[in-house]
Amino acid sequence: MVFWKRFFTPTPSNSATLSTTGTEEFVIDQESQSRVFFSTDREIDLYELEELCDAVGWARRPIRKVKKAVECSFLVVTMWEIKGNRRRLVGFARATSDHAFNATVWDVVIHPSLQSKGLGKALMQYIIRKLRHSDISNITLFADPQVVDFYRRLGFVLDPEGIKGMFWYPD
Numbered sequence: 001m002v003f004w005k006r007f008f009t010p011t012p013s014n015s016a017t018l019s020t021t022g023t024e025e026f027v028i029d030q031e032s033q034s035r036v037f038f039s040t041d042r043e044i045d046l047y048e049l050e051e052l053c054d055a056v057g058w059a060r061r062p063i064r065k066v067k068k069a070v071e072c073s074f075l076v077v078t079m080w081e082i083k084g085n086r087r088r089l090v091g092f093a094r095a096t097s098d099h100a101f102n103a104t105v106w107d108v109v110i111h112p113s114l115q116s117k118g119l120g121k122a123l124m125q126y127i128i129r130k131l132r133h134s135d136i137s138n139i140t141l142f143a144d145p146q147v148v149d150f151y152r153r154l155g156f157v158l159d160p161e162g163i164k165g166m167f168w169y170p171d
Contacts, residue, residue, distance in 0.1 A: 034083045036090065036119060038126050042076050048089045056109055070094065074103060075134075077127050079110070079119065090114050091123050095131060095139075103131045105141040124154050 046063050049070075054060070070076055079091025090111040097103035105127060110120045131139055142165075143151050148158070 034081060036114075036122075037080045037082060038123070039078045039080060040076060040130070041078070042070060044070070044076075044078055044089065044092075046070070049092060052089050052092060052109055052111060053107075055111055058109070069106075072096070073106075074099065075127065075130055077123065077130070079123055081111075081114070091119055093123055093127050095127060097131070097134075097136060099134075101136065102138045102140070103136045105139065108141075120150065121154065124151075128154075 046066050049066065050060065050063065073094040074097035075095040077091075077093050078089060081088050081090045088111075091109065091114075093105060093108040095103045095105045105124075108120070108123065110123065128139060141151065141156065143156075152158075
């Protein structure tokens with residue numbers, strides 16, 4: 001229970017604010033007037049999303065499949081940097097779900113120029129709050145070895161009951 005309370009209890013160190021429209025703002029640099037907004041609007045430019053994925057070194061994926069993945073996701077969260085009158089996609093995550101008990105988080109990405117500024121943590125906290133608000137109690141994800149510690153710091157654990165994942169892949 002303590003784990004979940006951390007995501008629902010506001011902390012003074014968290015500079016994110018939730019507006020009445022449900023858009024959350026995260027100020028990353030007061031001097032440069034740079035702000036980041038979260039959105040759950042699915043109307044995104046898929047080519048811009050693929051450019052973001054390219055920036056972190058992910059393999060190219062067919063746009064038609066990316067479109068289908070976004071459309072079929074339970075929750076899609078985008079993160080936009082607003083600097084002056086310029087807006088760019090700087091973060092993304094999505095979750096699939098059975099709409100009752102379980103959700104799996106996929107495709108968590110933050111633009112390399114904004115990594116290590118707390119945005120990945122803020123994005124994950126946002127998506128967890130949204131899933132918990134939908135009464136999803138079991139949240140899972142798959143993590144590459146180099147980011148396991150990041151997710152551990154957010155409260156995720158490896159094989160909490162000794163369950164080993166199983167996968168089927170086509171030949």
